Amino acid sequence: LDTIPCLLSPWSEWSDCSVTCGKGMRTRQRMLKSAAELGDCNEELEQAEKCMLPECPIDCELTEWSQWSECNTSCGKGHMIRTRMIKIEPQFGGTACPETVQRTKCRVRKCLRGAGMEKRRWKEAR
DSSP states (O other), rough: OOOOOOOEEEOOOOOOOOOSHHHHHHEEEEOEOOOOOSOOOOOOOOEEEEOOSSSOOOOEEEEEOOOOOSSSSSEEEEEEEEEEEEEOOOBOOOOOOOOEEEEEEEEEEEHHHHHHHHHHHHHHHO
């Protein structure tokens, strides 16, 4: 006896890619309209294929801040800095890197000598 070929619906449209960026998969299906009277229907009912969307944005990534440096003066007003390194540069429209150096004021102690000495000299010079 001849088998009656299985009747299949047309393939559906391909699904959207499984990701919103980068590499993913998409699928399409078809339905069995009537089973073969004799024997099994061996036709595939689902297909999958790879799909590629624009690269995913990669955001900037930084290390933790270093410790603050020593104050850059031994007396009076100065500044200290701290730094951090870029671990991952941004790509494909990812968020830009924020600052990698910060400075802040520091004051160790009053400079005693300077001001007093200059005033005295100025008086003597007159």
